[in-house]
Amino acid sequence: MQTIWLKTSSTADERARPGPGRDLGPLFAGAATAVAGTGALLALTDSGASPRGPFALFFLLAAPAAAIGLALRGLDPFARVLTALAGAVALDMLIAQGMLAIHRWSWRGGIIAVTVISLLLLLLVLLRPVERILELIHRRAGKTSSS
Template sequence: MAVAVAGVGATLALSDSGSPLRGPFTLFFLLAAPATAIGAALRGLQLWPRTLVSVAGAIAVDLLVAQGMLAVHRWSVTGGIVTVALISSLVLLLVTVRRQRRRTARRRA
């Protein structure tokens, strides 16, 4: 359900919809996407510390993206959504690749 809400939020933001749900769903996407990626990378921690670090990391990613875009004078809502989605996807991809390598190394040993 959370993935659907985040996906709808990103879609509403990218399509420049006038829906009243655009703001809350987009905010949910901006927090959930990086938090999920960071939480996947911190799999070894217990639930509460991992949740806290994931949310703090998601806020940091969002702020760093906004700061970087403002610094180079390229701020746009669409650019911010796409950049956060790309960073989150890249982190999830790297976590998946790392786990696959560990499984392959265990099978060889």
């Protein structure tokens, strides 16, 4: 009989390592959120500030990409980022095409539509574990009542 040893994940070792650079993930996420929020705010208020264009473009890519990336928990990080960015571009193009098709194009409406759809995707992803928990509760309640 042969004993098979399982390797432990390196993420626990990476989180426990001391020194600079270990807490950069939350810092970058916070900075990206601030830039995206500023871009949406500058675009919706029709500000004449010079970073309005790049920040708004960052918002149009980051908001749907964050929602899609959160839904793809099973992929490795590179595939997750690549798929989330491709999905964000596709979603932005579908919104623009839909608004052009119904002759209701406006840049303000596009930003609002991207915001609403991204929030709905994020909400669906965040509520999914609740549905699984409720499903498990109903299954267990059905097993105990039928026994």
